[in-house]
Amino acid sequence: MKKLSIYIWEHKFSFLFAILSMIISVSLDMLSPQLTRRIVDDVITDGNLEKLSPMLIGILCVGIGRCIFQYTKEYTFDITGTKIATNLRRDLFHHVQSLSTEFFDRTGTGELMSRMKDDVDHIQDALTFVGMLLLEVIYHTSIILFCMYHISWKLAVLPTICMIIAASIAIYMEQRLDVVYEAISEENARLNTVAEENLMGVRTVKAFAREQFEISKFLSHNKRYYELNMEQSKLFVKYHPYLSLITKLLPIIVVLTGGYLVNTGELTLGDLSAFIAYSMNIVWPMEMLGWLTNSFSSAIASNRRIKKLYEEKPAVTEPECPVILPDVKGKITFSHVSFHKADQYEILHDISFTAFPGKTIGIMGTTGAGKSSLIYLLQRLYDATEGEILLDDVNIKQLSLQQLRSSISLVMQDVFLFSDTILENVKLGQKNLLSHAAVRDAADRAQAKGFIEKMDKQYDTVIGERGVGLSGGQKQRLTIARALAKKTPVLVLDDSTSALDMETEQLVHETLRNLPDTTKIIIGHRISAVCHADEILILENGQIAERGNHKSLMEKGGLYYQTYVAQYGTPKEELTTWA
Secondary structure (H helix, E strand, O other): OOOHHHHHHHOHHHHHHHHHHHHHHHHHHHHHHHHHHHHHHHHHHOOOHHHHHHHHHHHHHHHHHHHHHHHHHHHHHHHHHHHHHHHHHHHHHHHHHHOOHHHHHHOOHHHHHHHHHHHHHHHHHHHOHHHHHHHHHHHHHHHHHHHHHHHOHHHHHHHHHHHHHHHHHHHHHHHHHHHHHHHHHHHHHHHHHHHHHHHHOHHHHHHOOOHHHHHHHHHHHHHHHHHHHHHHHHHHHHHHHHHHHHHHHHHHHHHHHHHHHHHOOOOOHHHHHHHHHHHHHOHHHHHHHHHHHHHHHHHHHHHHHHHHHHOOOOOOOOOOOOEOOOOOOOOEEEEEEEEEOOOOOEEEEEEEEEEOOOOEEEEEEOOOOOHHHHHHHHOOOOOOOEEEEEEOOEEHHHEOHHHHHHOEEEEOOOOOOOOOEHHHHHHHHHOOOOOHHHHHHHHHHOOOHHHHOOOOOHHHOEOOHHHOOOOHHHHHHHHHHHHHHHOOOEEEEEOOOOOOOHHHHHHHHHHHHOOOOOEEEEEOOOHHHHOOOOEEEEEEOOEEEEEEOHHHHHHHOOHHHHHHHHHHOOOOHHHHHOO
């Protein structure tokens, strides 16, 4: 992780220019009371009218200069802070993308959204408006105190005491608020997660008439979020009036004490006028001190949470010196592979098989038998606990993730389509390389061309989020088209024809059989999905319980045969020779 200070250092010249503009602006602002002092003493008291015009011109120049440098200060702070926030959000997103699947198994989407949006926004505030004002308050206050002590140290003691009291209150309030901000951020992440899950699963919620339950769950988190925000407001309201009281009393005390010093001859009327102007100028930093510390503490808490996210390291990493295969043939070898997730039971145990280029491996098994886990291991979404997986006789841990994953076309069990056109969804594997003709060809081979070309905009039809508006079979055919269009040496279908009718499924498998150079791994629950495979593996409790082709497994009369009987009834003699 790049420290926040590194981002700031990269834009050091912009920040230096902004700070310089701020210093000039504040310094010009401090000149106004001095000009007022001269007008009172020299013009009004002594009657030197010839000095009035230069003084008024000076006040005009101060006003114009202050406007110019205030603008350059705010513009430079804003644009620089926005650039840093953009880079921070970009780097954070890249880091999240680099994390392994196991991280996403235990981290909610709402929490990640909160980190990348809300927390980065808080840091941006600290680097722009809030940070700018904090620096201005510090410099502004220092200059005013210097000017005050230069006029009268006796009178300057009063605002100094007030500043110390105000700063103490603000620091104490910030410490109390820091804990609340942490809790607010965490509850905000949970609230986002609940809302995101509910909106994504709204059809399931409605189908099971769970609206009231989901509303109650959301309202419980919303209530907790409200309570935390109220706790924050109560803390702010509790201590902020003390700051306001100090700022209101200070000018009155200065006028009374200063008037006494004028009467005793220790101050001139002009000195008192300038001092009153300075005391009025020192009021707004006191008033803003609570709000600034409030906002800055929020940014500190956000930065702490982002640092915690950066502490997450990917479990699956790139090799330092990856082996680059000049031409991937597609030979897949599992050698005594076992797998379990952290603190969980063993999902796969001692799995061994080889899929040669152009051949087809069929995998069947009950739900939870470990079928999909084989594919996750093949793509290194997880790493095997024991054993090794080879691609063209090279351990996949020695290959770059880019070459490994780009060599495999995967049709996943959980169909995912982006809210984009059909054309862009099919081109997902190779967006910049596939032509429109190649997309149409892939759609035709996936039996998707028919329903696509019946749509008004055909391939330019925008489909809803996750394919909303399409049937299950249509979505599966689009993901199959996406995999076929990629034209990789390895093609994996994870229960990807379950929503297709028997006729369409057979046409899709006919297409797969016409890919002579492609290694195919087909996972399915239906006999029709795997019966033509060169070898069929039957998984049970994470182990290979049976293996062979359709004919040999039927003759064995084991799990495969029982599945056949459950799906088709007692086989006729001719059906046992499908393969």
